[in-house]
Amino acid sequence: MHICLVNCYSLEIEFNRPVLHRDAFENMLDERDTETQARVECSVVFAKNGGDGYRALLYGDEAQEYEHYDNWNVIHIHGVVVKFDIDRQSSKYLCQKLLFFMTTVKILRCFALLFFAQLSLAQTPVFTQDDTLRGSITPQRAWWDLSFYRLNVKINPAEKSISGSNEIHYKVLFPGKVLQIDLQTPLRFERAEQDGHALAVTQQGQNAYFIELTKEQSKGSQHSLTVWYSGIPREARNAPWDGGFSWKDDGNGQPFVATSCQGLGASVWWPCKDHAYDEPDSQAISVTVPMGLTNVSNGRLRGVREHDDGTHTFDWFVTNPINNYGVNVNIAPYTHFADTFQGEKGLLSLDYYVLPKNLEKAKLQFQQAKLTLQAFEHWFGPYPFYEDGYKLVEVPYLGMEHQSSVTYGNRYVNGYLGQDLSGTGWGLKWDFIIIHESGHEWFANNITYRDIADMWVHESFANYSEGLYTEYHFGKEAGAAYIRGTRSSIENRRPIVGIYGVNSRGSGDMYPKGGNMLHTIRQIVDDDEKWRSILRGLNRDFYHQTVYGSQIEAYIIRNSGKKLEKVFDQYLRNTAIPILEYQITKGKLKYRWSNCVEGFDMPVKVSLSPGKFDFIYPTTKWKSIRCTLPNKDDFQVEENFYVKAMRI
Numbered sequence: 001m002h003i004c005l006v007n008c009y010s011l012e013i014e015f016n017r018p019v020l021h022r023d024a025f026e027n028m029l030d031e032r033d034t035e036t037q038a039r040v041e042c043s044v045v046f047a048k049n050g051g052d053g054y055r056a057l058l059y060g061d062e063a064q065e066y067e068h069y070d071n072w073n074v075i076h077i078h079g080v081v082v083k084f085d086i087d088r089q090s091s092k093y094l095c096q097k098l099l100f101f102m103t104t105v106k107i108l109r110c111f112a113l114l115f116f117a118q119l120s121l122a123q124t125p126v127f128t129q130d131d132t133l134r135g136s137i138t139p140q141r142a143w144w145d146l147s148f149y150r151l152n153v154k155i156n157p158a159e160k161s162i163s164g165s166n167e168i169h170y171k172v173l174f175p176g177k178v179l180q181i182d183l184q185t186p187l188r189f190e191r192a193e194q195d196g197h198a199l200a201v202t203q204q205g206q207n208a209y210f211i212e213l214t215k216e217q218s219k220g221s222q223h224s225l226t227v228w229y230s231g232i233p234r235e236a237r238n239a240p241w242d243g244g245f246s247w248k249d250d251g252n253g254q255p256f257v258a259t260s261c262q263g264l265g266a267s268v269w270w271p272c273k274d275h276a277y278d279e280p281d282s283q284a285i286s287v288t289v290p291m292g293l294t295n296v297s298n299g300r301l302r303g304v305r306e307h308d309d310g311t312h313t314f315d316w317f318v319t320n321p322i323n324n325y326g327v328n329v330n331i332a333p334y335t336h337f338a339d340t341f342q343g344e345k346g347l348l349s350l351d352y353y354v355l356p357k358n359l360e361k362a363k364l365q366f367q368q369a370k371l372t373l374q375a376f377e378h379w380f381g382p383y384p385f386y387e388d389g390y391k392l393v394e395v396p397y398l399g400m401e402h403q404s405s406v407t408y409g410n411r412y413v414n415g416y417l418g419q420d421l422s423g424t425g426w427g428l429k430w431d432f433i434i435i436h437e438s439g440h441e442w443f444a445n446n447i448t449y450r451d452i453a454d455m456w457v458h459e460s461f462a463n464y465s466e467g468l469y470t471e472y473h474f475g476k477e478a479g480a481a482y483i484r485g486t487r488s489s490i491e492n493r494r495p496i497v498g499i500y501g502v503n504s505r506g507s508g509d510m511y512p513k514g515g516n517m518l519h520t521i522r523q524i525v526d527d528d529e530k531w532r533s534i535l536r537g538l539n540r541d542f543y544h545q546t547v548y549g550s551q552i553e554a555y556i557i558r559n560s561g562k563k564l565e566k567v568f569d570q571y572l573r574n575t576a577i578p579i580l581e582y583q584i585t586k587g588k589l590k591y592r593w594s595n596c597v598e599g600f601d602m603p604v605k606v607s608l609s610p611g612k613f614d615f616i617y618p619t620t621k622w623k624s625i626r627c628t629l630p631n632k633d634d635f636q637v638e639e640n641f642y643v644k645a646m647r648i
């Protein structure tokens with residue numbers, strides 16, 4: 001059994017054997033009041049499904065997102081698919097009850113209890129109050145829905161200091177009065193105002209602030225508040241992985257400055273609702289820098305305003321929802337060149353900002369951007385941000401998928417800083433950062449994780465996109481060889497999926513192993529056009545949305561018509577690589593899966609006769625099938641399946 005804290009008012013319970021009994025569950029909660037009723041109801045559902053080893057979830061902020069198929073009511077919440085064996089009407093009722101449940105704060109006691117339960121069951125990192133405030137949809141976040149940010153920031157490279165404000169617009173989902181805004185130390189939260197009134201602000205932990213509004217706001221109403229801040233922001237230690245501000249030099253004594261903050265959080269440099277689940281519908285980003293320097297942020301440049309104090313302000317505007325780690329500033333004495341791409345949705349503007357000394361190299365290397373867009377529109381559908389354009393912006397670190405302003409620091413060479421991550425040679429045919437980071441425009445910026453525990457939704461698909469780019473331009477076998485080649489860096493030490501609710505990502509295997517999982521699933525689907533329609537369908541049906549990984553899993557299962565539940569469990573939530581155990585005797589192949597999750601039943605292609613591969617349907621029980629290979633040693637598992645085989 002594995003108990004995982006999702007956030008302070010929701011709880012994910014995952015179990016195989018022994019089944020956690022309803023009574024045991026209720027005892028753990030140890031609270032009986034009106035609100036507890038919702039938990040009890042949920043635990044009933046939980047107990048019903050328990051025998052099958054499903055996961056159940058107690059409350060989710062999007063509990064109203066349910067659907068009905070296959071005689072089940074299905075709810076996607078917090079990284080799990082919860083099946084309700086009750087009619088649609090009662091399912092709806094339950095969801096409403098659960099929303100009510102969300103408003104209670106008593107669950108914080110429950111949080112502490114389960115947190116320790118988790119520690120006792122598995123060796124997991126210890127999380128702090130700061131992690132929960134950062135990584136969960138707290139009650140102070142849940143009641144309001146972001147609609148717009150107007151971020152103003154003045155940057156002084158000489159002092160490595162910043163100051164500014166953020167006007168935060170939101171819609172009230174249900175009545176609330178206290179609102180959480182995040183800003184990381186050492187930046188100073190100066191003040192907050194709404195409708196001309198200064199608001200009371202209380203710091204929570206290191207990096208969160210609870211702002212008390214003058215009165216409770218009613219459901220459906222729209223408001224804005226402004227917060228001011230200043231200080232010396234955290235300097236990036238190893239951008240983009242350990243981010244913050246990179247204060248560098250362009251080699252000619254001019255500032256070369258950039259932000260990166262995935263995982264760490266956008267609140268490392270600007271005050272915001274620092275959780276991935278909620279995105280503004282649009283955002284204005286105004287950045288003031290010394291004259292002589294250009295700032296490049298996301299979306300389109302609407303204008304430049306000059307000031308008497310030797311500075312000027314670049315007004316950028318993003319007309320689409322944007323994930324907050326995608327928002328960025330890049331400052332240098334940039335030179336600019338432009339191009340266009342005739343794509344599926346019309347003419348897309350391409351803008352490139354590079355250091356003047358790299359202009360000629362950039363003009364050559366950035367030609368790959370069009371090849372990238374061409375390949376990815378084929379596989380994934382239209383570029384998701386035509387309105388905001390596409391940009392490549394040179395930065396003093398390797399690169400990042402900043403939405404509509406992909407940042408680039410791959411030194412104008414092919415491969416990953418000149419290296420082929422696959423060891424096949426195909427990885428040197430193209431520029432890793434242009435391809436990988438642009439792949440994220442679909443999987444990361446268009447479809448964004450709601451919780452960083454599901455970061456595989458970004459990185460597994462971006463890794464896979466490298467193979468698809470290779471396939472589009474160099475052929476199917478080249479793409480497959482590239483993906484197989486990246487297996488060499490898989491570690492299988494920790495699961496790909498992280499821990500929900502505490503801003504915790506899973507293992508780095510989310511890149512090559514996740515890519516190989518998708519490549520394996522493509523083999524199971526065994527229909528290239530259907531597979532492509534699933535990839536395009538994901539980007540259409542989850543257009544500009546934040547999602548849990550479970551929604552992506554369910555979508556692929558539903559649209560492929562294949563039973564992939566155990567495949568996802570195996571590769572995302574388990575570190576073992578399945579072994580096909582086999583014997584060949586007297587013209588018969590005996591086979592089964594081992595080293596796998598319970599009930600693992602993935603079909604796989606093997607050589608049953610000379611010169612071809614056929615599907616077999618192994619389970620963990622022995623099966624047999626006719627095999628006409630003249631020589632036992634010729635037996636092979638089709639290499640595009642990421643599995644092992646062992647003759648016993």
Ligand SMILES: [Zn+2]
Pocket residue numbers: 436437440458459462
């Ligand atoms: Zn990536």
